[in-house]
Amino acid sequence: MSVKDEKRTSGVENDPMQPLEVKQGPVRPFVVSEPPKTLAAARSTRSLKERLVVIGLAIFTVAIRLHDLSWPNQVIFDEVHFGGFASEYIKKDFFFDVHPPLAKMIFAWIASLAGFTGDFEFKNIGDIYPSTTPYVLMRSWAATCGCLTVILLYFTLRASGVRMWVALASAVCFAVENSFVTISRYILLDAPLMLFIAGAVYAFKKYEVFPTDTYQSLKYLVLTGVFLGFAASAKWVGFFTIAWVGLLCAFRLWFFIGDLTKPIRSTVKVAVIKGTVLLGVPLIIYTMIFYIHFQTLTHDTAGSGFYSSEFRSTLEGNHIPSDILAEVGVGSTVTLHHLNTRGGYLHSHLHEYPAGSKQQQITLYPHLDGNNEWLISLYNQTDAPLTSFENLPDGTKIRLLHKVTSRRLHSHDHKPPVSENSDWQKEVSGYGFEGFDGDANDDWIIEIDKDLSKPGPARDHVRALETKFRLKHAITGCYLFSHEVKLPKWGFDQQEVTCAHSGKPELLLWYIEGNTNDLLPEDAERISYKPSSFLKKFLETNERMWTINKNLVDTHVYESMPSSWPFLLRGIGYWTGEHRHVYLLGNAVLWWSVSSFIALFAMIIMFELGSWQVGKPILQDSDVVNFHIQVSEYLLGFAVHIAPSFLMKRQLFLHHYLPAYYFGILAFGQALEAFVSYIFRRAKTIGYAFILVFVASSIFFFKFYSPLTYGTAWTKDLCEKSQLLSGWDYTCDSYLNTYEDYKNLNSTSVVAETAETIVNEPAVTSYANIEEVKESEELVEVDDFESLMNEPGEKKFLDQNGNPLSPEEVQKLVEEQGGRIQKVQERSHD
Structure with a gap:
């Protein structure tokens, strides 16, 4: 043991670094896997001095993250979705979203506590919030999450061996990280998600510093499971965090197995407890959140169209058919439901394909509608009226007539409208005209799937709900088919229907839902x-969430590739208005430093592995060992959270990088600790001075780019100077030239606002409180000009164009108007 380490063991309460305990076994040395009993005390934050530091950090963070949350007073970016979902929760209207419910539910709960009734629907970016919508309180929850995440980062670094002042410096840099400030100012899921991830990381790091069999160890293990459950219930990214914890547990288990001081029974016990808590607790929480979600959203709406009819039948006010005639036969009017895509019902309408045959469109439509109804007839049926009911056995050749448009379901040798490059698919259309009896391309053969149909008569002939069948085109041999492909706007974004010669078998299956037939008696089976x-x-x-999520492949103006994220090549425009922008952009000082450190650490590891291979000794200094362990664990978290993005084909944006980036910031905090405690161990003042300069640089960057973060006034010149990279694509032309122009603009806007309230004939207004002009639009009779001028308070007069008027001009206009003038109450205006 080195002199330095001996000194540490005697004064451990002042030094968070503890030496690894290595013992000699019968054959080889081994590492004792349990942490020293003194480690938790060494990495605690119990001193009055540190508590004051944490309070100061909290005050600083609150000042940054909760600043002027009421601006912009308009819906921005994805507040359209998540604010809207909060409204749906309050009204109990069912909706579908690709993200789990927890974060949205919390926003709704907070809004409901403030008396929000869901009357504002967050429909469009730029919609002005009415006074009845507690958007500031909802944003305050996101901002609070952001503040708590900063504090948790500080405590996490302390738990992983970083000294107080270095942890404080790292937390301050994180507090002013522009991208994290931006996401924590609005009604978005990212801030709650980051809080839950940060909570899980902190709890697991605290778990690691306590001996395995202690109460504190079990407490933090359970807390880790709880936060993991919250993270997964806010966004599926939380499952990546679960994977990270699982990998660390597997890594630590390897050392448990090699620790000769621990019996096998103890190792198995620890593994079982970890697996139960870290998988069981998140699963229970995740499931319970969905239970609350389903119990809350009880009203059937258009949003439930993504779900099966069995699901929708549980919702209040649903129109899913019930008491359906069981037997389907010739002359039945039916609706055909596609079994596996949840795309909905076989549908047609009076619109043609713009290319191909240019015949009537056939689609899948997810909602109940009269255009979903089809009349079944035999392929060779005559016009003679039916006198008795006839079932549809397996192999029956039929035709389907669209009830509303009188077109028959048809296929032929034309390419489908969207999947035109698929040689194995053909177009399906609606074809026919008055007096036309149809042709052989209208003929379809029923093939019952006996494995999927309900045992019994449903396997012999078609029965509603119970029989699953395919429709084979009699001439070409292709099958009626649909898949997760949407038609363009000309097809109203409905799902494409084709005739397929191959394809996944489950996408060829249909069943009858609606069914009416006058030939069946009133007491027929239902x-x-x-x-x-x-x-x-x-x-x-969850299956629908997965399917829809992976199919979000449309291009977006602000999407970016994962390979560009570490370089901060572009951001995301959140809002534009009133010559201002909200633009998601990272703090380049910290962002690029983290990326550079990750590359540097990779090179350090390769160099050390090479040195070890040629026989050079490995550094065993406690600072160096802890640096390698902690950085490796955090960068594993970075990799686990970013790697899946490279496999995804859906739309991706810069904010998808933030969970991985958080782990990168933690790793960089460990690097700053090594910088002070190892590189400058004999000249720590220099090390701290360097860190201070780094913190000041981060704060300067934040301050300079804060107009993009807060959406405040900026000048065109400063904006143009700020665009260090071409991908930072916020528009500078919309900014004004000087800050004085903004003051003049505000005055002009107020004048214009005042003029807008004058109703046609009034050309004069008296005002002092221009903020309340819109609230006071009363037209009053003025006896004479003198009485108007003698009223108390300062007066200003404008014409309809906002130009100032002299008292003489006012008198003339008043006389011309017959004494009618708009009067606005006079109060002081700042």
């Missing part, structure tokens, strides 16, 4: 959907 259980609803929802 059936209904069996309402979905909670488990089925839970599984179906």
Whole structure:
């Protein structure tokens, strides 16, 4: 043991670095896997001095993150979605979203506490918030999450061996990280997600510093599971955090197995406890959140169209058919439901394809509609009226007539409208005209899937709900098919239907939902959907989330590739208005430093591995060992959170990088610690001075780019100077030339606002409180000009164009108007 380490063991309470305990076994040395009992005390934050430091950090963070949350007073970016979902929760209207419910539910709960009734729907970016919408309080929850995340980063670094002042410097840099400030100012899921991830990282780091069998160890292990459950329930990114914790547990288990002081039974016990807590607790929380979600959203709406009819039948006010005639036969009017894509019902309408045959469109439509109804007839049926009911056995050749447009379901040798490059698919259309009896391209053969149909008569002939079947085109041999491909705007974004010669078998399956037939007696057998259980609803929802999420492949003006994220090549425009922008951009000082350190650490590891291979000794200094362990663990978190993005084909944006970036910041904090405690161990003043300069640079960058973060006034010249990279694509032309122009603009805007309230004939207004002009639009009779001028208070007069008027001009206009003038109450205006 070195002199330095001996000194540490005697004064451990002042030094968070502890030496690894290595013992000699019968054959080889081994590392004792349990942390020293003194480690937790050494990495605690119990001193009055540090508590004051944390309070100061909290005050600083609150000043940054909660600054002027009421601006912009308009809906920005994805507040359209997540604010809207909060409104739906309050009204109990069912909706679908690709993200789990927790964060949205919290926003809704906070809004409901403030009396919000869901009357504002957050429909469009730029919509002005009415006074009835507590948007500032909702944003305050996101900002509070952002503040707590900063504090948790500080405590996490302390738990992983970083000294107080270095942890404070890292936390201050994180507090002014522009991108994290931006996401924590609005009604978005990112700030709650980051809080839960940060909570899980902190709890697991605290778990690591306590001996395994202690109460404190178990407490932080359970807390880790709780935060992991919250993170996964806010966004699926939380599952990456679960994977990171799982990998660390597996790594630590390897050392447990090699620790000869621990019996095998103890190692198995620890593994079982970890697996149960770190997988079981998140799963329970995740499931419970969905249970609350389903219990809250009870009203059937258009948003439930993504779900199966069994699911929708559990919602209040649903129009899913019930008491359906069980037997389907010739002359039945039916709706055909596609089984596996949840795209909905076979549908047609009076619109043609713009290319191909240019015949009537056939689509899948997710909502109940008269255009979903089809009349079944035999392929060779005559016009003679039917006298008796006839079932549809397996192999029956039929035709389907669209009830509303009188076109028959048809296929031929034309390429489909969207999947035109697929040789195995053909167009399906609606074809026919008055007096036309149809042709052979209208003929379809029923093929019952006996494995998926309900046992019994549903496997012999078609029955509503119970029989699953394919429709084979009699001439070409292709099958009626649909898949997760949407038609363009000319097809109203409905799902494409084609005739496929191959393709996934499950996408060829259909069943009858609606069914009417006058040939059946009144007491004929009827059936209904069996309402979905909670488990089925839970599984179906998550399957739909997965399917829709991976199909979000449309291009977006602000999307970016994961390979560009570490370089901060571009940001995201959140809002533009009133010559200002809100633009998501990282703090380049910290951002690029983290990216550079990751590359540097990779080179250090390769160099050290090379040195070890040629026989050079490995550094065993406690600072160096802890640096390698902690940085490796954090960068594993970085990799786990960014790597899946390279496999995704969906839209991706810069904010998807932030969870990985958080782990990178933690690793960089460890680097700053090594910088002070090892590189400048004999001249720590220099090391701290360097850190101070770095912190000041981060604060300067934040301050300079704060107009983009807060959406405040900026000048065109400063904006143009700020665009260090071409991808930083916020528009500078919309900014004014000077700050004085903004003051003049505000005055002009107020004048214009005042003029807008004058109703046609009034050309004069008296005002002192221009903020309340819109609230006071009363037209009053003025006896004479003198009485108007003698009223108390300062007066200003404008014409309809906002130009100032002299008292003489006012008198003339008053006389011309017959004494009618708009009067606005006079109060002081700042």
